[in-house]
Amino acid sequence: MIDIKTVVNAAYEYIKSLQEMMGSSLGDLRLEEVELSEDKSFWLITLGFNIPKKPPKSRLEDLIPISLASTSVLYEREYKLFKVNSQTGEVEAMKIRQV
Known part of the structure; x- marks a missing residue:
């Protein structure tokens, strides 16, 4: 069985290799959870990261000069x-983890 540090590193490298395809940089990438499947065939690794989200534009912003917004x-x-x-x-797989 592969040790946990190697497995976590594999998940990190996998997500980093897909970063450009995901459309933005992954800020504050951290290990969140580690679990070995009941049959010990798979490690389940959860990584968390920050994605920039622009707040919805309000109509008031149309009236305010860009320099003041x-x-x-x-x-x-x-x-x-x-x-x-x-x-x-x-x-073998990467899925969205709902919290």
Whole structure:
């Protein structure tokens, strides 16, 4: 069986390789959960990260000059669940993890 550090690293490298396809940078990438399946065939790894979310534009912003309008960016935490083969260390699936 592959050790947990190797498995977690596989999940990190997998999501980093897909970062460009996901449409934005992954801020504050962290390990959230680790679980071994009951049959010990897979490690289930949850990684969490921040995605920038722009607040909805209000009609008032149309009246305020851009220089005076707030340009702050809000973040939303998202989670991905990775199914990693416990024998090979290969990531076999990535899913959205609802919290």
